[in-house]
């Protein structure tokens with residue numbers, strides 16, 4: 207089986223996303239790039255029943271190489287991200303707080319130093335119908351110099367040098383969105399200046415630590 211390790215990791219990530227409440231039902235999708243190939247979740251399969259062999263392998267132009275099921279409808283989004291950025295994994299969720307923020311704002315502002323993990327304030331990509339190339343290009347633009355974006359009235363995308371990094375960022379993004387919603391409901395949150403976010407980003411890069419353990 208092609209990309210067996212990557213496909214097994216995607217199955218585990220999907221089950222973890224569901225268990226963590228970051229997706230509901232068959233929503234969300236996950237991909238990993240390995241060279242000229244992309245392993246990506248199929249469309250509409252319950253994560254509890256998902257097996258590694260169900261995870262499709264496609265070329266970067268979308269052509270199926272070893273894909274027994276139809277790919278996620280967001281395959282164009284995953285491929286567009288790999289075409290635009292040097293990244294190895296894409297996680298797309300419909301997590302509740304991130305989706306709520308995506309309906310309210312143009313960006314998730316720098317209310318907490320964790321946004322340094324994403325490269326700064328997280329943009330909200332304009333809404334477009336799911337599965338369209340228009341949505342894919344909005345997401346690519348919103349990810350410029352960032353490792354995360356929100357998708358207007360839809361959900362969130364995180365990327366990373368490996369699946370663990372992209373998966374972990376999805377959880378941190380959800381946490382910051384939840385904090386933002388609670389803070390904004392109670393008052394006007396204070397924002398951190400861009401130079402502080404840059405300083406935190408430099409610390410993260412130099413120590414290679416997760417911010418929670420810093």
Ligand SMILES: [Zn+2]
Pocket residue numbers: 233234280298299300336360361
């Ligand atoms: Zn979606």
